[in-house]
Amino acid sequence: MKWLSSKWTKLFFLVFVVAGLMITPSHTRADVMYSTFTRDGFGKLVWGIQPAYSPDKIIAHDLVVPDPDDPNIMVPSPMRGPQDVFVTGNDEIYVADTGNNRIVHFDADGSFIRFISLEDDPLSSPHGVFVTDDGLIYIADTGNKRIVKLDPDGRLLQTFGKPESRYIPSDLKFDPIKLVVDKRGYIYVVTLGGYYGAIQLDASGQFSKFFGMNQAPFSAIDAIKKALYTREMYENELSKLPPPITNIAVDQNGFIYTVTSGEDVTSNQIKKLNFEGQNILSNDSSLGEGNSSFGEYTSRDFSGSKGLPVNLIDVATDPQGNFIVIDKQYKYVSQYDASGELLFFWGGQSANSITQLGLVKSPVSIALNSKHDLFILDDQEGVLQKFRLSEFGALVYEANGLTLQGKYLESEEAWQEVMKLNAFYTPAMEGLAKAAYKKGDYERAADLYHQSGNEIGYSESFWQIRLLWMQKHFSTMATGLVIAAAVLFVWSKVWQRIRKKWDIRAAGNWKSKKVLGELKHALYVLKHPLDGFTALRYEQKGSILSALIIYAAAYLAIVITVLYTSFSFNKINVRDVNIYMILLQYIVMLGAWIVCNYLISSIYRGEGRFRDTFISTAYALVPIIIIGVPLAVVSNVLTHSEAPIYHYIRFAMVVWIVLLFFWKVQSLQNYSVGETAVNIFLSVFSIAVMAVIALILVGLTNELRIFLYELYQEVTLQ
Structure with missing residues (x-):
């Protein structure tokens, strides 16, 4: 047993450590520093949900540029106040580095590729970036009040200023902050304070129409004002202006998502608009009335912000139509399926003194890649945080995707696996209830719908149960009604005879x-x-x-x-x-x-x-x-x-x-x-x-x- 001597033990330990270092990933990993939640069908908080996303690494913390005095020396060049992140179809990442007047381009792994800035016609405070499938780069050049179109190599192709049209109000200020481009080449531009809605431009930059305008708020006080004020006084009320759109996104199916934030905005913060501008998230869903309020949180007391509403800042979508929103007020990420039903929410406030992987200080933009990896841009830290979809999250997405496609039986096995991991996960109960209904097991479907808080599904299942019962017991029920009528008739005759005696005793x-x-x-x-x-x-x-x-x-x-x-x-x-x-x-x-x-x-x-x-x-x-x-x-x-x-x-x-x-x-x-x-x-x-x-x-x-x-x-x- 001499080989177990101290010398051999030290050598074995050294080899083990070296091998461990060789197989350790180069990117940083960290434990999940936040809790994940969902809500049941009754709106109550469900704790103990496995993380849907796990923090993976921090991107853009090590950016460098050549020293102006000595190009051979590289000096740090961190992002300053970045405002937008976009992930292309091949998972490359573009960030609008607003404070440095440039676009930063990373590969799919988050490694730096290049800076994009225009030498002859510099960018000024760019707030938005979008890249088409063929590599064309569109930039919301806010400081210059224009849209910039570049080729894949970053060369200037075209610029679009404020469009000229008799349909554009004279008071419209063209300060573009966000933009998207659909598959037809139409450009949707969100302007600062633009309460007319997004500006839709054709491929040549000509004005097409305003798109997705919000409704002006109207309360009981407004009704009184309308009755008492003159027309001029009422029209000059600032509160009568609709809240402006603050961000925009487009999914692979061509649906336009708009984000509206503000203290007075408590519903329809997220809209999913079809080509006619109709919000399909407000339509009926499988749970009855469609969801109209988005953004979740667990407490009203973060950093002294008690009572303040959520302040959604951005939305990102995946190929299946699921979408994720992030709240700048409470730093919570909320995930919804294509019909607007809540799947998860998680997050929390980061420490002020240090950068914590998994928690952000000031989120401004989010994006998803083809692998469902989530990227959160922090303008205060000047970095991009990457989160990987967990095994539990991937299983939920798979099962829910099958359910939304109407493949209820195919989704049953996946939902059962989800239930094994978390028996209180409401969407899993919903999915299993739909599978049971599809198989004709209406009793189980009704029970699962009841547990999940879905009264619509419960009613539909009970309708089938009642129909089957009526078909089975119709003859017995008809016979019982005839007998009951006969007994009632006899009892009425008997009652008339004993009524006088009963009255005498009661007297x-x-x-x-x-x-x-x-x-x-x-x-x-x-x-x-x-x-x-x-x-x-x-x-x-x-x-x-x-x-x-x-x-x-x-x-x-x-x-x-x-x-x-x-x-x-x-x-x-x-x-x-x-x-x-x-x-x-x-x-x-x-x-x-x-x-x-x-x-x-x-x-x-x-x-x-x-x-x-x-x-x-x-x-x-x-x-x-x-x-x-x-x-x-x-x-x-x-x-x-x-x-x-x-x-x-x-x-x-x-x-x-x-x-x-x-x-x-x-x-x-x-x-x-x-x-x-x-x-x-x-x-x-x-x-x-x-x-x-x-x-x-x-x-x-x-x-x-x-x-x-x-x-x-x-x-x-x-």
């Missing part, structure tokens, strides 16, 4: 009969509300006990409605329902209404007593019991095909309750119609004021608690 229990009569009066109120509520006030047709019974029944009806309405019409997770919280809300809302309405009525010449307000409010809730509960039960045999029936009945119930409250106030307080409307408005306003005061008191109480606790700590620690 002995005066109190029970009185309460039953008071509860029966609720039905009379529904038929004759004005007379019914008047009887409660002047004929003592109701009591505190009967009101409490109705209040309890109404609460139970609300709980039944929440828990047992079909998932097709009530998209909630039953496990998250807190019946005690429902009870608290129920008591607080009713208590606030009763107190505020009584006080307003007392001030506003009302004649009703507090007792009358308490009792009559209960009788106005009866439709919840007689309509809400049966509707919840019946909803479990309905699908979205019968949704108009469900929603019509529910709307009618709400209208009925509102009318009963109106007639209740009118009858008890002896008001006219106008006085009743004023009373209800003041009551609702009083409730709102009470809520504000309660919030203030809760806040002050919490502050007082914190102050006393800190004072206690100060005293005890000294």
Whole structure:
């Protein structure tokens, strides 16, 4: 065993280290420094997702140029404030190095190839770059207010300034910041502050049209202004201008993606436009209404930016139509499929003092290559970070791609592999549900759709289940209906004979009969509300006990409605329902209404007593019991095909309750119609004021608690 001596051990270790260095990749690797998330069908955050992308390396940190004084010496020339990155079809990388007035060209591995700058006609603050399949280079030369077209070797071919057209407004400023070119050669230019939309130019640079213009925001305040302002005053409102497009991209299928950012932009930040300019992401999707809001984050408190909305800065697409967006505010990357459904999101704030592989300080642009590698350009660091698609991410993309192509059965195996890696991944549940539906396993499809929060898919699966059940049990059901009708007919005859005897026995229990009569009066109120509520006030047709019974029944009806309405019409997770919280809300809302309405009525010449307000409010809730509960039960045999029936009945119930409250106030307080409307408005306003005061008191109480606790700590620690 002498070969295990210290000398041989050291030699073996040296050989092992050298071999390890020889097989180690030249590029830098790092651990994933961020968490990856998704959301379930109910909008809740799902933690513990495997990384979709892993950081790979940093590009452009070692750029050099010849020293002006000695060309034989190379000196560092880092990028300064770069604003755009573009990856070509053969995966070569172009970066608009804005601060250095040049374009930097890298190969597919991120190795430097060349600087592109025009000697005779220099670039000035270029903000955008695009390269066509045949190698033509288009540059948004912002400082020179022009578009520059170069050949593959970087020689100037053509420049386009502000186009001349009678369709272009005189106030349009041509400061191009981003551009793309479609397969027809049409150029789409985004200008700084251009709220008319992207400028579409033909191949020769002639104006074609404005493309993808956003809609101007319009709120309730705007409606009031429009009614009160003169036409000139309203047209001069700056807020009436639509938000400008801030970035643009094009995919292999010719769809144009626009990015709109700003504090007031909370929806349609990303649009996927067809050749007519229609946003297909706002159409119906497999989850019902298409997604209209993009950009995810996990907290509203990063770097003191609490409450600020996401600020999407760029979008990138892959050949399958999936797209990725990045948020400059929270530094989160969000990945969506071709229909706009969320797949993953990840990211976070980088440390200020160092450069961290995997985290960026100030993202300004992103791009994807043919291998799904992601590139994020950081203008503060002046570098480009590269991320590789993980095994889990690749598996999701493969499975989801098959699903989007309608190959549900082919995608099942891939989705099952995804589920093995993460059993809570919602898109995998969606994919398996579609595969089960395709195979005719509607029970499993409905269960998976329910777990994933897809009420549309659940309803379609249930429709098939109901159809099969009806086909199988139609004869039995028809026979049962005939028997039930016969039994009902016989029972009605028998009931007429025993009714008198039952009434005689019941007459002995005066109190029970009185309460039953008071509860029966609720039905009379529904038929004759004005007379019914008047009887409660002047004929003592109701009591505190009967009101409490109705209040309890109404609460139970609300709980039944929440828990047992079909998932097709009530998209909630039953496990998250807190019946005690429902009870608290129920008591607080009713208590606030009763107190505020009584006080307003007392001030506003009302004649009703507090007792009358308490009792009559209960009788106005009866439709919840007689309509809400049966509707919840019946909803479990309905699908979205019968949704108009469900929603019509529910709307009618709400209208009925509102009318009963109106007639209740009118009858008890002896008001006219106008006085009743004023009373209800003041009551609702009083409730709102009470809520504000309660919030203030809760806040002050919490502050007082914190102050006393800190004072206690100060005293005890000294």
